Amino acid sequence: MDLTFVIEKFALVTILFAISLVIAMYSTYAERKVAAFLQDRLGPDRAGIFGLLQPLADGVKMFMKEEIVPTNANKWLFMIGPGLAMLCACIGTAVIPWGQDIVIGGRTIALQVTDINVGVLYLFGVVSLGVYGVMIGGWASNNKYSLLSAIRAASQNISYEIAMGLSIIALLLVTNTMSLKEIVAQQHGWHWNVFYQPLGFIIFLICAFAETNRAPFDLPECETELIGGYHTEYSSMKLGFYLFAEYINMFVSSAVMATLYFGGYNYPGMDWVAIHIGGNLAPIIGTLVLFVKIFAFIFFFMWVRWTIPRFRYDQLMGLGWRGLIPFAIANIIITGLVIAIKNF
Amino acid sequence: MGTSVFYFVAALSILFSLMVIFSKNPIHSILYLILTFFTFTVHYVLLNAQFLAVVNFIVYMGAIMVLFLFVLMLLNLNKENEPNKSALLKIVGVIAGCCLIVTLIGSLKSVSLNDPLVLRNPNLGLVKNLGKELFGPFMLPFELSSILLLSAMVGAVLLTKKEGNI
Numbered sequence: 001m002d003l004t005f006v007i008e009k010f011a012l013v014t015i016l017f018a019i020s021l022v023i024a025m026y027s028t029y030a031e032r033k034v035a036a037f038l039q040d041r042l043g044p045d046r047a048g049i050f051g052l053l054q055p056l057a058d059g060v061k062m063f064m065k066e067e068i069v070p071t072n073a074n075k076w077l078f079m080i081g082p083g084l085a086m087l088c089a090c091i092g093t094a095v096i097p098w099g100q101d102i103v104i105g106g107r108t109i110a111l112q113v114t115d116i117n118v119g120v121l122y123l124f125g126v127v128s129l130g131v132y133g134v135m136i137g138g139w140a141s142n143n144k145y146s147l148l149s150a151i152r153a154a155s156q157n158i159s160y161e162i163a164m165g166l167s168i169i170a171l172l173l174v175t176n177t178m179s180l181k182e183i184v185a186q187q188h189g190w191h192w193n194v195f196y197q198p199l200g201f202i203i204f205l206i207c208a209f210a211e212t213n214r215a216p217f218d219l220p221e222c223e224t225e226l227i228g229g230y231h232t233e234y235s236s237m238k239l240g241f242y243l244f245a246e247y248i249n250m251f252v253s254s255a256v257m258a259t260l261y262f263g264g265y266n267y268p269g270m271d272w273v274a275i276h277i278g279g280n281l282a283p284i285i286g287t288l289v290l291f292v293k294i295f296a297f298i299f300f301f302m303w304v305r306w307t308i309p310r311f312r313y314d315q316l317m318g319l320g321w322r323g324l325i326p327f328a329i330a331n332i333i334i335t336g337l338v339i340a341i342k343n344f
Numbered sequence: 345m346g347t348s349v350f351y352f353v354a355a356l357s358i359l360f361s362l363m364v365i366f367s368k369n370p371i372h373s374i375l376y377l378i379l380t381f382f383t384f385t386v387h388y389v390l391l392n393a394q395f396l397a398v399v400n401f402i403v404y405m406g407a408i409m410v411l412f413l414f415v416l417m418l419l420n421l422n423k424e425n426e427p428n429k430s431a432l433l434k435i436v437g438v439i440a441g442c443c444l445i446v447t448l449i450g451s452l453k454s455v456s457l458n459d460p461l462v463l464r465n466p467n468l469g470l471v472k473n474l475g476k477e478l479f480g481p482f483m484l485p486f487e488l489s490s491i492l493l494l495s496a497m498v499g500a501v502l503l504t505k506k507e508g509n510i
């Protein structure tokens with residue numbers, strides 16, 4: 001392990017962290033602008049031109065609020081909750097390949113922090129850990145509404161993880177590898193996995209909505225029933241962390257869907273670009289294409305939020321267990337049969 | 345470097361597992377248990393068993409412990425409503441614990457410290473090799489254990505159903 005390697009990875013991690021935070025920040029702005037657009041309003045337009053400084057104003061507001069720890073709350077766990085939510089949201093970016101290798105000063109740099117050969121499972125593990133922040137925070141608040149919300153979050157995440165795992169199994173049957181780098185490389189040009197696994201993609205998409213607690217599955221923060229949900233007792237930047245973690249989760253799951261199903265940095269005609277432009281510019285265009293896909297997914301998340309009303313709790317569980325899981329199992333069987341017939 | 349990392353993580357595992365027993369609050373016990381499982385994940389990574397590490401991460405830390413936490417939060421155990429355990433139950437617990445210790449010591453006696461186990465294939469823990477082993481020589485035990493798990497699951501669902509409703 002030489003020093004340049006460490007510096008290179010450290011720089012990459014720092015850049016990814018900064019990008020996640022900035023995108024999460026401007027997602028809050030974009031969410032309000034998209035909501036305004038869909039509801040025929042103007043949205044935030046006071047801070048800066050087009051209201052572009054609104055996220056900064058919100059951030060300053062969050063920091064300036066009074067910090068309150070409820071008297072009977074479990075103090076340490078109350079503080080660990082938001083931190084854990086933020087941590088689990090951020091570590092997912094480590095295995096996503098952000099672009100093809102670039103060469104700087106004769107040194108090949110992979111735009112991926114680490115290419116572990118169980119990358120898909122790592123992502124799945126990060127998703128399954130995500131619920132701890134909500135659960136611990138909700139329980140430590142010592143508030144009945146928070147506790148109810150924490151329990152809802154846990155049961156919702158566990159239920160939808162099953163369908164998500166099953167849809168990933170069908171995908172792995174097609175790709176034959178769990179390394180995200182190879183999965184993306186296989187989707188060169190137009191061979192995106194979404195064309196081979198359309199049903200799997202739809203199941204994965206629905207589960208991603210449920211796992212990030214986004215509408216129409218935002219039952220843990222259903223304000224008509226639970227006041228504020230698991231963060232009822234939180235104030236100041238601790239509340240900010242929970243809200244922020246949700247947007248980072250949205251960014252990471254958009255990146256995962258773009259990587260697994262929509263070809264990551266691949267785009268049609270990339271060979272032509274590589275030959276005619278070449279050098280470091282072609283990989284950078286690929287990275288930009290990946291970000292365009294991610295932004296499209298983030299927009300889709302917001303579009304759905306302002307279009308579909310929230311599910312009822314029994315509808316949510318019914319959809320997860322009776323709808324998605326049987327479909328996901330059928331998807332595995334069909335995929336397996338097709339592969340078996342093709343290899344016969 | 346590997347050895348010192350091992351000793352550090354092993355010390356942490358022992359510390360956290362002791363904390364599981366000595367915590368007064370059951371929720372804290374579960375949280376320490378989660379940390380213990382996390383240190384186990386690190387051990388698996390050190391042993392180059394990546395698949396086992398990540399599955400331990402997903403299944404134990406991500407699913408089973410969430411269920412534990414879930415149940416404990418619903419029960420809301422504390423000093424006042426803790427059921428009184430009878431003396432008989434305590435004696436049975438002590439005897440069962442002693443039996444476990446005897447079994448563990450008995451199995452550890454045959455392993456000597458200067459006799460490290462060397463795997464024929466150091467990359468056995470990678471998904472590809474593990475899958476070949478599981479679906480090759482260990483096909484029957486693997487399938488049997490999956491049937492066992494399935495029947496346990498069906499049994500649990502059946503127990504929750506009221507009579508005459510089946």
